[in-house]
Amino acid sequence: MTQRELALYLGVSVRTVAYWEAGTHPVPLTAARSLARLLRRPLPRIVAAAGLATPRLPHPQTWRAEDLGAVVAGLRRSAGWSAAGLGRRLGMSRWTVRRWESGTTRPSLSACRRMENVFQLPGGSLTRLCGRATVSETTDIQGPLDAADGARTGAGRWRGEDPREGDGAAGRRSA
Numbered sequence: 001m002t003q004r005e006l007a008l009y010l011g012v013s014v015r016t017v018a019y020w021e022a023g024t025h026p027v028p029l030t031a032a033r034s035l036a037r038l039l040r041r042p043l044p045r046i047v048a049a050a051g052l053a054t055p056r057l058p059h060p061q062t063w064r065a066e067d068l069g070a071v072v073a074g075l076r077r078s079a080g081w082s083a084a085g086l087g088r089r090l091g092m093s094r095w096t097v098r099r100w101e102s103g104t105t106r107p108s109l110s111a112c113r114r115m116e117n118v119f120q121l122p123g124g125s126l127t128r129l130c131g132r133a134t135v136s137e138t139t140d141i142q143g144p145l146d147a148a149d150g151a152r153t154g155a156g157r158w159r160g161e162d163p164r165e166g167d168g169a170a171g172r173r174s175a
Contacts, residue, residue, distance in 0.1 A: 010034055020050075027052065029080030060125035068129045073101040075119050089118050106130060 003017045010017070010031055019025035027035075027050040035050075036043040047053075057074050076086045076097070083101070084094035090111060099105040107115070112130035116123060 006038075009038055023051075026050075029078075033080055060121060063125070063129060065129045065131070068106065068126075069101045069103040071126070071129070072097070072107070072115070075115070075121075076101075079119065086118070090114050 003014050003021070007014045007017045012031070016025070020027045020031075029047075029052060032046050032050050032052060033043060035041075036046040039046070057071075057078055063071050076083065079086075081089075082094070083097040086092075087094045087097045090097075091114070092111065096105075100107050107126075107130050109127060109130055112126040115121070116126050
C-alpha cells in the first residue's frame, strides 16, 4: 500500500503519513484504530508498533455514580474520539457531551444505553450509573415541600388546589 492510498483511506494528507513513518509526529489513536481495521491486525499490535499507550480504564463494576463524568471522558479518550465525534455517534451536541464530562448535567437513561452500544460495554454498566435521581435530589430541584400536603410552596405556586377553582374570586377581574 502506498502512502497516497493510506492517506486517502485515513482522510489525512500524504505528508502526515510521511511524518508518521519518519517518527516526527505521533500517530493518533483514531488513526491506529483505522489502521488495525485496514490491515486486519489486532489493535494492541498496531498500537505497540506506533509506540502508543492505550488509556487504561478500571473495570465497569468498580465505576461509581459520582464518577460518571470521568468515566464518559475516559471512554471517549480511549476510543480516540473528540467530544463532537462522540456526540455525532449519540445524536447529541459536543456541548452536551462536555457537560456530562464536567458533571454539570447527567446523561439520560437512553443516552447511557446508546453509549453502552457505541462503546460495546456490557448491558447495565453505564445505565446503573445514570439511574433515577434520589429523593433528596428531587426535593432540591423542585423546591421545598409543604409537610402537610406534599405540595410545593412559594409565591404563585399551587398548594394542592387550583387557585382558579373554589369561589371563583381568583379568576374574576374587578370591574
